[in-house]
Amino acid sequence: xxxxxxxxxxxxxxxxxxxxxxxxxxxxxxxxxxxxxxxxxxxxxxxxxxxxxxxxxxxxxxxxxxxxxxxxxxxxxxxxxxxxxxxxxxxxxxxxxxxxxxxxxxxxxxxxxxxxxxxxxxxxxxxxxxxxxxxxxxxxxxxxxxxxxxxxxxxxxxxxxxxxxxxxxxxxxxxxxxxxxxxxxxxxxxxxxxxxxxxxxxxxxxxxxxxxxxxxxxxxxxxxxxxxxxxxxxxxxxxxxxxxxxxxxxxxxxxxxxxxxxxxxxxxxxxxxxxxxxxxxxxxxxxxxxxxxxxxxxxxxxxxxxxxxxxxxxxxxxxxxxxxxxxxxxxxxxxxxxxxxxxxxxxxxxxxxxxxxxxxxxxxxxxxxxxxxxxxxxxxxxxxxxxxxxxxxxxxxxxxxxxxxxxxxxxxxxxxxxxxxxxxxxxxxxxxxxxxxxxxxxxxxxxxxxxx
Amino acid sequence: xxxxxxxxxxxxxxxxxxxxxxxxxxxxxxxxxxxxxxxxxxxxxxxxxxxxxxxxxxxxxxxxxxxxxxxxxxxxxxxxxxxxxxxxxxxxxxxxxxxxxxxxxxxxxxxxxxxxxxxxxxxxxxxxxxxxxxxxxxxxxxxxxxxxxxxxxxxxxxxxxxxxxxxxxxxxxxxxxxxxxxxxxxxxxxxxxxxxxxxxxxxxxxxxxxxxxxxxxxxxxxxxxxxxxxxxxxxxxxxxxxxxxxxxxxxxxxxxxxxxxxxxxxxxxxxxxxxxxxxxxxxxxxxxxxxxxxxxxxxxxxxxxxxxxxxxxxxxxxxxxxxxxxxxxxxxxxxxxxxxxxxxxxxxxxxxxxxxxxxxxxxxxxxxxxxxxxxxxxxxxxxxxxxxxxxxxxxxxxxxxxxxxxxxxxxxxxxxxxxxxxxxxxxxxxxxxx
Numbered sequence: 001x002x003x004x005x006x007x008x009x010x011x012x013x014x015x016x017x018x019x020x021x022x023x024x025x026x027x028x029x030x031x032x033x034x035x036x037x038x039x040x041x042x043x044x045x046x047x048x049x050x051x052x053x054x055x056x057x058x059x060x061x062x063x064x065x066x067x068x069x070x071x072x073x074x075x076x077x078x079x080x081x082x083x084x085x086x087x088x089x090x091x092x093x094x095x096x097x098x099x100x101x102x103x104x105x106x107x108x109x110x111x112x113x114x115x116x117x118x119x120x121x122x123x124x125x126x127x128x129x130x131x132x133x134x135x136x137x138x139x140x141x142x143x144x145x146x147x148x149x150x151x152x153x154x155x156x157x158x159x160x161x162x163x164x165x166x167x168x169x170x171x172x173x174x175x176x177x178x179x180x181x182x183x184x185x186x187x188x189x190x191x192x193x194x195x196x197x198x199x200x201x202x203x204x205x206x207x208x209x210x211x212x213x214x215x216x217x218x219x220x221x222x223x224x225x226x227x228x229x230x231x232x233x234x235x236x237x238x239x240x241x242x243x244x245x246x247x248x249x250x251x252x253x254x255x256x257x258x259x260x261x262x263x264x265x266x267x268x269x270x271x272x273x274x275x276x277x278x279x280x281x282x283x284x285x286x287x288x289x290x291x292x293x294x295x296x297x298x299x300x301x302x303x304x305x306x307x308x309x310x311x312x313x314x315x316x317x318x319x320x321x322x323x324x325x326x327x328x329x330x331x332x333x334x335x336x337x338x339x340x341x342x343x344x345x346x347x348x349x350x351x352x353x354x355x356x357x358x359x360x361x362x363x364x365x366x367x368x369x370x371x372x373x374x375x376x377x378x379x380x381x382x383x384x385x386x387x388x389x390x391x392x393x394x395x396x397x398x399x400x401x402x403x404x405x406x407x408x409x410x411x412x413x414x415x416x417x418x419x420x421x422x423x424x425x426x427x428x429x430x431x432x433x434x435x436x437x438x439x440x441x442x443x444x445x446x447x448x449x450x451x452x
Numbered sequence: 453x454x455x456x457x458x459x460x461x462x463x464x465x466x467x468x469x470x471x472x473x474x475x476x477x478x479x480x481x482x483x484x485x486x487x488x489x490x491x492x493x494x495x496x497x498x499x500x501x502x503x504x505x506x507x508x509x510x511x512x513x514x515x516x517x518x519x520x521x522x523x524x525x526x527x528x529x530x531x532x533x534x535x536x537x538x539x540x541x542x543x544x545x546x547x548x549x550x551x552x553x554x555x556x557x558x559x560x561x562x563x564x565x566x567x568x569x570x571x572x573x574x575x576x577x578x579x580x581x582x583x584x585x586x587x588x589x590x591x592x593x594x595x596x597x598x599x600x601x602x603x604x605x606x607x608x609x610x611x612x613x614x615x616x617x618x619x620x621x622x623x624x625x626x627x628x629x630x631x632x633x634x635x636x637x638x639x640x641x642x643x644x645x646x647x648x649x650x651x652x653x654x655x656x657x658x659x660x661x662x663x664x665x666x667x668x669x670x671x672x673x674x675x676x677x678x679x680x681x682x683x684x685x686x687x688x689x690x691x692x693x694x695x696x697x698x699x700x701x702x703x704x705x706x707x708x709x710x711x712x713x714x715x716x717x718x719x720x721x722x723x724x725x726x727x728x729x730x731x732x733x734x735x736x737x738x739x740x741x742x743x744x745x746x747x748x749x750x751x752x753x754x755x756x757x758x759x760x761x762x763x764x765x766x767x768x769x770x771x772x773x774x775x776x777x778x779x780x781x782x783x784x785x786x787x788x789x790x791x792x793x794x795x796x797x798x799x800x801x802x803x804x805x806x807x808x809x810x811x812x813x814x815x816x817x818x819x820x821x822x823x824x825x826x827x828x829x830x831x832x833x834x835x836x837x838x839x840x841x842x843x844x845x846x847x848x849x850x851x852x853x854x855x856x857x858x859x860x861x862x863x864x865x866x867x868x869x870x871x872x873x874x875x876x877x878x879x880x881x882x883x884x885x886x
Contacts, residue, residue: 038521045519048844051802051818073519112799113845 012351013282013379014258018304024275027302031193032096032122040126044073046118050109055120058107060434061088065104069123081131082139084124089164089440090157092132092203093186094433095125096195099322103433132206140210143170148450151176151234153221156184158422158435158442159240160207165443167212171450174234175213178220184242185432188267191295192275193302222393231397231417236446239398239405239413239420240439243387249287249342256347262286262296262384269299281380283307285355287342288384289319291430294326296382297334308334309376313341313360313367320430343373345381354378389424401426411442412449419446454758455765456751458492460731461624461649461709463582465492465555467751468722468766472713472734473498473559473585473628475530476744480543484550489744490751493555495652495734498532498587499540501562501572505594507534511672513740514661516687525687526737527659529679531593532561537575545579555732556580557626561587561599564609566616573621583624586613586648588639589655591632592681601655604630607642614646626711629653629695631688636695637702644708651699652711652734654692656682685737689715693728700729700774717746719753726766727773781874788860788867789835789851791815791828797848800824804839804849812838830861 019027035043047069055065064083071080084091098104100121108117131139148171152159155177163173181187186200208215219225221241230237246261253259258281272278280303286293289312300308310329312319315338319326329336340357347353354377358369389404399406399414404426411419421438423430428438456467470493471477471486478497486494507530516525533540548556558581562568576584588604595602603609610627617625627643629636631654643651658680662671670678692714699705712730716722717738725733738746754766763769793804793816805816805826815832816839819825828839835851843849854860856869876883 041519048801048803050800051806052824054800054824109799109801113797 012258012348012353014279016279017276018280019276021276023304028192028196028275030196031191034129035119035122035126040072040123043119043123044069046110047073048109054107054109055104055118058103059087060103060431060437061091061094061440062437063087063091063104063124065120068127069118069120072123072127077127077130078136078139080127084127085131085139087440088433088436089161089207090186090203090432090436091124092128092206093157093195093200094436095121095128096199097186097190098433099324099431101324102322132202135206138209140164140168142167142210142212145172145212146170146450148172148235149174150236150238150446150450151230152238152240153177153225153227153230154184154240154242154422154424155179155182155204155215155217156240156242156422156435157186157432158242158439159184159238160204161436161439162238162240162419162421162443162446163213163439164207164210165440166446167210169443169447171212171235171447173213175215176219176221176225176230177215177217178223178244180217182215182217184240188270189263189292190270191266191299192269193299220393222390227394227397227418231415235417235450237418238411238439238442238446239394239418239424240422240435241389241420241424243423244390245388246383247386247388249383249385251342251344253345254347254352256345256350256352258352258378258380259345260380260382262288262292262382263387265296265382266292266299269303275303278303280305281378283376283378284309284380284382285376285378286310286382286384287355288312288386289314289321290384290386291321291325292387293382293384294321294329294334296384298329298332300380300382301332301334305380310334310336311340311342311355311357311376312336312338314362315339340374341367341369346375352378352381355381387423404428409441410445411438412445454755454763456492456755456758458732458766460555460711461583461626463493463555463557463624464553465732466490466553467492467747468726468732468754469716469747469750470494470555470557470711470732470734471739472736473557473587474736474740475528476736476739478533479535479540480547483543483547486739486744486747487547487551487554490747491554491744492747493557493582493732495557495559495585496540496544496581498559498561498590499537499572499576500532500560500594501568502537504534504536505531507531508674510674511678512681514672514681516661516685523685523737523741525659525661525683526685526740527656527661527681527683529592529681532559532587532590537572541575541579544576544581548580548582555582557583557585559585559587559628561590561594564598564603564613569613569616570620573617573623577621577623581623583626583649584617584621585626585628585652586617587628587655588613589628589630589653590682591630591656591658592679601630601632604628604639604655605633607638610639610642611646614643614648618647624649626650626652628655628713630655631657631691631695631714636698637705640699640702640705640708644705650709650711650731651705652713653695653699654688654714656684657688657691659683684715685741686715686717686721689721689724693724696725696730697728697774697777700771701777716750717741719750719757722750723754723757723769724773726769727771728777729771729774731767731770783873784871785874785877786868786870786872788854790830790833790854791835791837791839792850792852793826793828793839794848794850795825795827797845798826799845799848800826801844802826803842803844807838807842812836832862834862 049066068080068083104120105117152175183200284300286297344356359372405420419442422435458468473495512530590600594600627648712725713734722733808816
């Protein structure tokens with residue numbers, strides 16, 4: 001913004017079609033192009049095949065990483081995919097979205113000498129992509145039917161992993177999901193360039209190909225089905241609800257065009273058939289410090305916004321977006337400002353014009369305002385300060401703590417027929433791969449309970 | 453700067469790197485390019501009798517590749533020169549006259565009949581070449597016709613043909629040996645007995661490179677069938693080094709000049725052959741993988757090494773490591789080593805632990821105070837060197853020699869500083885009194 005420009009003089013500017021077709025294509029292509037076969041074979045050779053491999057320990061789903069990499073090296077793609085998908089049925093998406101730099105790749109022993117881990121995420125993508133391109137005979141088959149049916153609520157990573165695990169064990173599964181398409185955050189919540197070519201749906205199709213899983217879309221808990229009814233109609237229930245609520249920013253929000261939830265903006269982009277149809281402000285302010293804030297900010301830039309600023313109320317280290325994500329935002333021309341909390345959303349004639357922020361600081365272990373203020377002009381304001389569990393449909397049937405569902409390590413809730421996993425569960429780290437593990441473990445626990 | 457020039461059987465060359473008799477030395481064009489690149493000499497691709505042989509016009513070469521496509525091993529089914537004898541002789545003469553400072557040795561393979569050798573030897577000598585090499589080595593194709601390795605596998609034939617060559621030619625005679633035998637000393641002794649001036653080894657090893665599992669056809673194949681070929685390249689070097697050393701330390705052949713061949717890809721490889729008794733080395737695969745300019749890196753490396761070590765001439769290194777090789781029964785049973793892991797450079801891959809645990813002596817622990825930590829347990833370590841061999845970080849696991857008088861924690865006994873070998877060991881039923 002030019003120094004003389006102020007919120008009161010700026011003309012609101014939100015529109016679609018800021019770029020030409022070639023720009024949209026290049027901005028929204030695969031952010032990390034897949035390895036070629038030659039690159040994958042060479043990279044696979046770098047794996048030391050460690051004893052009790054630290055990378056495997058660091059993987060929330062415990063994928064046998066040395067084995068899947070060895071199998072790439074010795075040209076056994078099917079075996080490699082089996083090693084991955086048997087531990088993580090959503091291993092294809094996790095290969096794309098896992099923060100590997102703080103999981104498997106951080107643990108790689110190659111870091112010690114070279115500061116350059118084996119590219120485990122990219123190798124996992126290579127193996128799963130190659131397998132999905134030519135799957136051949138089913139990798140997994142179902143155990144003989146148990147005659148039991150389990151309800152899974154939520155077709156996101158946790159629910160799908162649980163459904164797949166149960167189907168493998170011979171149970172029938174009915175999955176209820178509020179959205180029009182299955183996939184949860186994989187379908188609606190990720191930046192487009194992280195998962196191109198409709199991969200989320202292709203992965204779901206593969207998951208369902210095992211059989212025995214019936215997905216009912218546009219069926220919301222509390223509206224179309226009740227938890228009480230599910231516990232009566234089914235042998236067990238798994239809740240993979242995710243966090244459907246968006247946290248309020250805690251100040252009055254005028255009813256003005258241009259103020260949006262970042263998750264809605266991200267979902268609209270994911271579902272857009274033509275990115276040129278998605279409107280974006282010329283100046284965008286994103287409030288928040290997590291992955292959602294980064295995904296929204298970077299995609300605003302990629303849609304052609306001139307100025308995009310992430311404003312976070314604490315320092316850089318406290319941001320829940322990983323260092324890799326923060327760097328990615330900066331690489332894409334996003335300005336990240338720290339130590340500022342929103343005080344007022346400014347609007348004129350029904351359109352947002354800016355946000356007034358209070359400067360903050362840490363004092364005596366508390367975040368306090370300094371008394372200074374500044375205003376950022378904006379045509380669009382995206383709120384990304386976190387999501388929350390919509391707990392109302394659960395009633396008093398399961399115990400909650402801090403707004404999330406209390407479970408044991410296997411996902412059992414306070415209700416004997418109900419298990420839960422993923423972001424809706426207490427103690428989660430909001431990671432796709434962790435949601436998958438929750439679903440996988442819960443499937444085994446449900447199986448054990450039904451077999452008892 | 454070190455002097456790389458060598459004199460082998462009186463044949464001078466500016467460096468010890470000769471191109472072996474093989475596809476790279478097939479004709480004038482190639483050999484001139486090789487000399488321009490700096491090769492010290494060549495052994496011209498093997499000449500035979502007219503009518504010249506013919507080669508297959510399908511795949512002649514196959515490779516054993518790493519995942520990065522680096523050539524580890526190589527094989528071929530190409531036969532000897534498939535051009536008229538006179539064409540080769542004319543070109544050899546021309547090249548030698550144009551490059552008088554380079555070694556020009558001519559490889560020959562004709563039937564095991566005195567008349568054949570008597571006929572070709574003067575023709576070769578007339579080219580002005582420096583020496584001849586008798587190809588008793590090729591294991592493919594020609595061996596089916598009673599030549600190549602089928603001669604090299606019969607010491608009496610080696611001796612007989614070597615004698616004919618010494619009788620009908622004034623040129624130095626090098627006998628090229630096949631490794632496809634059980635004891636390399638016998639053919640070497642036969643060559644010496646026949647009057648040969650030197651041996652060169654190894655020729656290639658019989659091999660099948662692999663099988664195409666889709667078609668269930670060996671590879672490479674000419675249409676639906678292939679044939680075993682001669683194996684060479686980096687992978688064969690340890691076999692070649694042993695055979696060179698066997699000849700160098702055999703009392704009956706010790707001192708017989710050797711031209712070392714087999715997987716020389718770098719100056720370091722060449723220096724190893726020289727240290728085990730080779731006066732020159734011959735190279736083929738490295739040139740076929742990288743082209744001729746690789747010789748410049750070989751010369752540069754050898755020269756720098758010699759400068760660093762204080763050698764001024766290649767001949768000063770010849771055979772220097774031969775005394776370090778002996779029979780197992782001469783090894784010092786009182787010499788005891790233990791592995792040591794440098795914790796500062798250990799990257800904690802744990803491979804040392806798992807291989808010791810699974811396949812060796814359970815002498816490396818995997819945890820300390822509940823944490824990942826790899827350490828040698830000297831009470832179990834037999835000093836086998838497996839952990840050193842598999843550790844991916846250089847100098848991280850090393851072997852420490854126990855000093856005389858130190859307690860060996862495995863046996864609980866003091867290390868005896870005296871030399872004692874198997875021949876006097878109490879467990880040896882055939883022991884001799886110490």
